[in-house]
Amino acid sequence: MELPLVVGVDGSEPSLRAVDWAADEAALRGVALRVVYASLWERYEGASLVGEFAGVRDEGLAEAIVEGAARRARERHPDLKVSAEVVPEEPEYVLPRLSRDATAVVVGTRGRSGLAEALLGSVSLAVAAHAHSPVIVVRGSHDNQARRPVQGRVLLGVGEDGPAALRFAFEEARLRAVPLEAVRAWRWPAHETTDHPLLAGEPARLHEEQAVEMLETALRDAPAGIDVHRRTVEGHARRVLADLSHHADLLVVGTKRPHGHLGRVAHAVLHHSACPVAVVPQDA
Known part of the structure; x- marks a missing residue:
């Protein structure tokens, strides 16, 4: 049932x-x-x-x-x-x-x-x-009517929160017959700098490659028939997702909720997303 x-x-x-x-x-x-x-x-x-x-x-x-x-x-x-x-x-x-x-x-x-x-x-x-x-x-409307989906995409923040959020996002994209935009944010730690001109971009490239690899691993079991767009973006995940939410009908994030508390990313996008947010617990 x-x-x-x-x-x-x-x-x-x-x-x-x-x-x-x-x-x-x-x-x-x-x-x-x-x-x-x-x-x-x-x-x-x-x-x-x-x-x-x-x-x-x-x-x-x-x-x-x-x-x-x-x-x-x-x-x-x-x-x-x-x-x-x-x-x-x-x-x-x-x-x-x-x-x-x-x-x-x-x-x-x-x-x-x-x-x-x-x-x-x-x-x-x-x-x-x-x-x-x-x-x-x-979220995302200032009158008493829910907006009909107009952006034509579901946004997924890909983190380390398990497969539940992935499954939920795949299902939402399938039901709505829209693309799924899967995003992995990455950071270039400030201490990983070099003064050598030939190596100046190497730390950033390595971090971005790791983000790409994590994204590909997370999406390797994507169901057939779903149009998945992959994107890696440098920056804090909470800020990246809030910015991209302006172009989505639904933002999906996972959360491990240690000790009954939301993670920083889920907490932040709940406050600042421009579209509805689905918070999916790791064990859902």
Whole structure:
């Protein structure tokens, strides 16, 4: 049985963007969509409801939010199987728990004190750090609509985080019928310099060759039929990927999450990517 896609909602515009994105993804994958409102969410993020929920009395607010989100998903994809539920727990516990039986978990970004588009909400960060499935954090739009894919590519940051992120990225590219751009960033350490004019470019060339080799090794089992573009770029991976995200519909990164913390690259792109980010745990 195919596992459903779970989307967390809280009545805010960012969460409704996440519903749109999740509905599109569930329809693409042919799986059900499970809309979840953790009723203690406002304790973490504060109230920032869209107009349709602003006048609802507190005792009916949770049900109104989750049913409104489910209705929105059904209107977007009438044939999509959608369920809705309210769970009276903290979202940072509910969503990771539900991720055990989910294809993926989708959340929006919401910060505090008017910084919603500059800072990642605490719930989104906690879910990305503790979920058992891939987590997609929907970024990159400033209205209450999720953008349809327009760039025509999936971007993959190739690191040392295992094959799970690779498999997820391959599948996304296949489902969307778009190229996969696989990127390996590399650095030229400052101490590896030489004053000899004939050897000046040698350290950089060696580091770039290592990046190319790692990229080829990671992609050697790419499924047939997927158009894979390989790219090595000098620079910090977090900056390279954030820059390239402006030209992608989805950025996929892996994470080992030592001691329950996201790695530096995943943490950085969650804050600065221009497109939705899929964080795939190593053991997903």
